[in-house]
Amino acid sequence: MTERLSNREGIKGMVNPTRYGLERVAYWMQRLSGLGLLAYLIGHIYETSTILNGKGAWNNMLSLTQTPGGHIVLVLVIGMCVFHTGNGIRLMISEGGKGVGKPGQPEYPYRASSLNSKQRLCIWVSIALAALAMMYGAGVLLGD
Amino acid sequence: MVPAYYLVIKMRESIIMKIHYGTALGAVALVAVHILMRLSQKYSDSLQYQNVLANYHFLPYALMLEVILVLLSVHGFNGLRVILLELKQGIVYERVINYGSIVAMIVLVAYGSRTILMAGMGIS
Numbered sequence: 001m002t003e004r005l006s007n008r009e010g011i012k013g014m015v016n017p018t019r020y021g022l023e024r025v026a027y028w029m030q031r032l033s034g035l036g037l038l039a040y041l042i043g044h045i046y047e048t049s050t051i052l053n054g055k056g057a058w059n060n061m062l063s064l065t066q067t068p069g070g071h072i073v074l075v076l077v078i079g080m081c082v083f084h085t086g087n088g089i090r091l092m093i094s095e096g097g098k099g100v101g102k103p104g105q106p107e108y109p110y111r112a113s114s115l116n117s118k119q120r121l122c123i124w125v126s127i128a129l130a131a132l133a134m135m136y137g138a139g140v141l142l143g144d
Numbered sequence: 145m146v147p148a149y150y151l152v153i154k155m156r157e158s159i160i161m162k163i164h165y166g167t168a169l170g171a172v173a174l175v176a177v178h179i180l181m182r183l184s185q186k187y188s189d190s191l192q193y194q195n196v197l198a199n200y201h202f203l204p205y206a207l208m209l210e211v212i213l214v215l216l217s218v219h220g221f222n223g224l225r226v227i228l229l230e231l232k233q234g235i236v237y238e239r240v241i242n243y244g245s246i247v248a249m250i251v252l253v254a255y256g257s258r259t260i261l262m263a264g265m266g267i268s
Contacts, residue, residue, distance in 0.1 A: 011231060031227055038220040045213070045252060049259040051200075052267075055193045062191060085172055092165050140187055 023115050026123045030087050033080035040077050071141040078137040079130045086126030090119065160222065167219040174212045181205070200263035213256040221245040221252070 009016070017025045050061040064070070094100050094114070099122075101113030181199070182190045189195065199205050225245040229238060 034220070034223045035227070038224060041216050041220055042252065045256045045259070048196075049255065051193070051196055052259060052262050058193045058196070066188065066191065081175075085168075088168055092168075095161075095165075140183065 021115070022120055022123055026087055026126075029083060030091070033084040036080045037077065037084060040073075040080075068142070071138075074141055075134050075138045079134040082133040083126050083130035086129050087123060090122040090126065094119065164219060164222050164226075167215045167222075171212060171215040171219060174208055174215065177208065178212060197263060200260060201266070203264070206260055206264045210257060210260055213260070214253055217249045217252045217256075221249045224248075 017028060020027075047061055047065060050057045099116075099118045101116050104113060184190070185195075200209075222245065225241055228241045
């Protein structure tokens with residue numbers, strides 16, 4: 001019983017990326033980027049609602065958001081959005097049974113066929129696309 | 145006779161995940177159009193009061209914004225629901241999270257729709 005309870009790590013266990021490699025990093029990055037994007041969506045809906053209060057209120061809001069700090073937040077949002085999309089498409093395809101390999105006998109060192117090079121490549125491509133999109137976004141936003 | 149809300153609350157997780165993926169794909173396509181509209185002119189110019197208001201007055205674009213709002217609210221709050229259900233389980237907890245995410249979705253869609261509708265009709 002004590003041993004069973006000691007294995008319950010809760011949130012700490014969920015976010016620990018060291019034990020399961022890149023797949024676990026992708027797992028919590030997908031969740032963190034999702035939470036970040038939801039927070040941005042709520043903020044964006046509030047931000048755009050100020051247009052109903054007239055030109056003065058809209059320009060006041062722009063003076064808060066269209067700043068170097070606001071643009072850095074937008075660049076991060078672009079990165080989160082692209083990674084979340086790329087990794088999300090990988091997850092959808094995997095859930096459809098594509099690219100996860102065939103089940104086999106459990107033989108030492110017990111490597112799961114689903115955690116294969118195709119999956120890892122997709123994760124790296126998602127990260128690379130996010131980095132490229134962030135660079136492009138930074139060019140547009142900060143160079144404006 | 146089973147009430148309609150019962151079907152929504154008791155929806156199978158496999159159906160909910162199909163909705164989650166469907167809303168994701170729809171949102172990706174429409175958000176791309178939304179971003180391209182911002183980049184069709186100089187970014188800072190596209191945020192000028194008159195330009196933004198003109199977007200809301202253009203009915204097809206306003207309808208697209210409404211669809212994006214619904215898709216992202218459903219996807220976002222269902223994602224949050226999934227994360228919260230992964231962290232903890234229990235009958236009362238799960239019920240609170242399920243109902244709470246539906247209420248949050250409705251509130252966000254209502255608030256965003258108010259902006260789209262009022263700005264589109266010129267009520268400000």
